[in-house]
Amino acid sequence: MATDIASLDEGKIIPDHIAIIMDGNGRWAQAQGKGRVAGHKAGVSSVRAVVKGARQLxxxxxxxxxxxxxxxxxxxxxxxxxxxxxxxxxTKEVKRLHKHNIRFRVIGDLSRFSDKLQKSIKKSEELTILNDGLVLSIAANYGGRWDIANAAKMLASKVQKNEMSLEDIDENSLHKETCLADLPELDLLIRTGGDYRISNFLLWQAAYAEFYFTETLWPDFNEAQFDMALNAFNQRERRFGKTGEQVKQIEE
Structure with missing residues (x-):
């Protein structure tokens, strides 16, 4: 779960794992009289800002x-x-990520992408595979329901091959077959753009995550906005099924 690294951020509890639904690019562009694609290009700067902030924290x-x-x-x-x-x-940003010891990976069903793009993804992942700093995962052609269904398919295949029995299937075994199973549990899920839903994103992983929704459109989401989300996270009492009194006793 989240780790206290007070020396880095004045006593704040820093989430181990943060996920972001980067919404509002198109509306940002339209509000400025530009085509929707301009918003996606502008959103790259916000990605850089958030990655930098996450790495530093x-x-x-x-x-x-x-x-x-x-x-x-x-x-x-x-x-x-x-x-x-x-x-x-x-082709460009991954070199910068590698320089800062960030591991890059892509999750989702990549089969629909062009061969060229799939090869580029593989090359980028291989370049950064030994980096032991921040793990940056990009969800592309990804859906939470697909993730769970794919995990179930993997378990079914193991049963068919007599590698495990039906009795061995439980939450833990299914979790191990989902995307991001090797990473810390998801602590905080942020959505920009003003909508209050998670749009089929990390359905399994978000079971006990804290949600933070903001009206800010993604191209306007900077390090200051990121800090606001972390401040909100720090106001939450994470009980994980326990009572508030039990949590306080553990903390004491």
Whole structure:
């Protein structure tokens, strides 16, 4: 769970694992009289700011929702720009991540991406695989229901191969087959853009996460906004099924 690294942030409890639904790019662009794709390009700066802030604070894992399995339904031009931005990040930004000891990975069903993009993803992951700092996971063509269904499929395959029995299947065994199973439990899920839903993102992982919703559109989400989310997180009492009194006794 979250780790207290007071020396880094004046006594704040810093979440081990933060996930962000980066929403509002299109509306940000439209409000400025620009095409929706301009918002996606502007949002790259916010990604840099959040990654920098997370790394400096000592966050262990940061997971960003870049492209959902439902986003293929968007206008073809917008999808094309998103794919181009993805390639840009893989060819340019990953070198910067590597320089700062950040491990980069992509989660989701990558089979729908072009061969070129899949090769670029693999190359970027291999470049940073030995880095032991922040783990930056990009969710692309990802859906929480897909994640759970895929984990169930993996377990079914093991049963079919007699590698495990039906009796061995429980929450723990299913968890091990989900994306991000090797990372700390999700502590904080942030959504920008004003909507109050998690849109099929990390359904399994968010079981006990704290949620933080903000009206701020993603291109305007900077390090100051990130700090506001962490301050809100610090106001929460995380009970995990216990009573408030039990939590206080443990803390004492």
């Amino acid at each position: 000592g966050v262990k894992a940061l997971t960003l929702f870049a492209f959902s399995s439902e986003n293929w339904q968007r206008p073809e031009k917008e999808v094309s720009v998103l794919m181009d931005l993805f390639m840009f990040v893989l």
